[in-house]
Amino acid sequence: MKPGQQDNMREDIYQEIQKQKAMSREKEAVGKLAGRIMHDFNNVIGAIEGYAALISSETADPVVREDAEQIRAICAKASRLTKELRNIAAPWEPESESRSSETTAVLSDKKVSCKILLVEDEDSLRKASTRILSKVGYQVFEAENAEQAFEIFKKENPDILFTDIVMPGKSGTELARELKDSKPRLKVLFTSGYVNEKGKIEEINSNTGLFIHKPYDYEALMKMIGGLCAEAQA
Incomplete structure (x- = not known):
């Protein structure tokens, strides 16, 4: 050549x-x-x-x-559409919980005693989730960011941390890690509408927390919270 x-x-x-x-x-x-x-x-x-x-x-x-x-x-149909888009944008994301229309049966008068620290920066979603969890009897303390969550944690000593991952300031995984350092028995449930880095999934696993994908089915949420509450009280 x-x-x-x-x-x-x-x-x-x-x-x-x-x-x-x-x-x-x-x-x-x-x-x-x-x-x-x-x-x-x-x-x-x-x-x-x-x-x-x-x-x-x-x-x-x-x-x-x-x-x-x-x-x-x-809403369920819209969720399926976003899942299809999510599979294109980030195929390594964890699978979401299967959706159902059985939520009404879960919102009973059953009373429970666990304290939940709910951390979510979206006001409307945080308030809706708080009302549903409170209706069953959980004590729910709301925080819109990690800074507020730290203050509530010190005052209320919750049994369960239910936190969004992607938030302004510290992420939900960072928050969970620091709170579990103070209280190793703290149970953790993560949620997110989108996890765009494999490292985030590794962080979830390292924090030994469960994960439910947004928009979550409330029956699936209640089952997961109920299981964590039982573990916390064991």
Whole structure:
């Protein structure tokens, strides 16, 4: 092969490598953008479903209950759509809990005694989750970030930490690690609408916490919280 031909081949190879790198960066950028959108959208779906579940469980009007269940069915469909997008953006994410429309049966008058520290920066989702957990009898203490959570933890000594992972300031995994240093028996349940780094999954595993994906089904949430409460009181 002549020297000029070798130079041309090297240039072609170099250009192809640069093209592949550019495509990779573009895919990564799209994935991150999709992740941010899914994070917010999943919070919205979760809040809507939570309030619909409360309406369904509290109303005596069968028409209102049917309307509420239709809203929940729509939320379930929206959740499936975001899951498809999530599989494209971050295929290594943990599987979400299977969804169901049986939440009404779980929102009974059964009383429990565990204290839950709920950390969630999305107000509507935090309040909906608090109402549902409180309805069963849990003592729920709300925090919108890790800083607030630390103060509540010192005052209330909760049995369970239920925390979002992606928050302003310290992440949920950092919060869990520090709180478990103070209270090794603290039970932890993580949640997120989008985990876009494998390292986050490793952090979850290292914190020995359970995980439920947003938008979570409230029956699945109650079962997981109930199991953690039983472990905490054992």
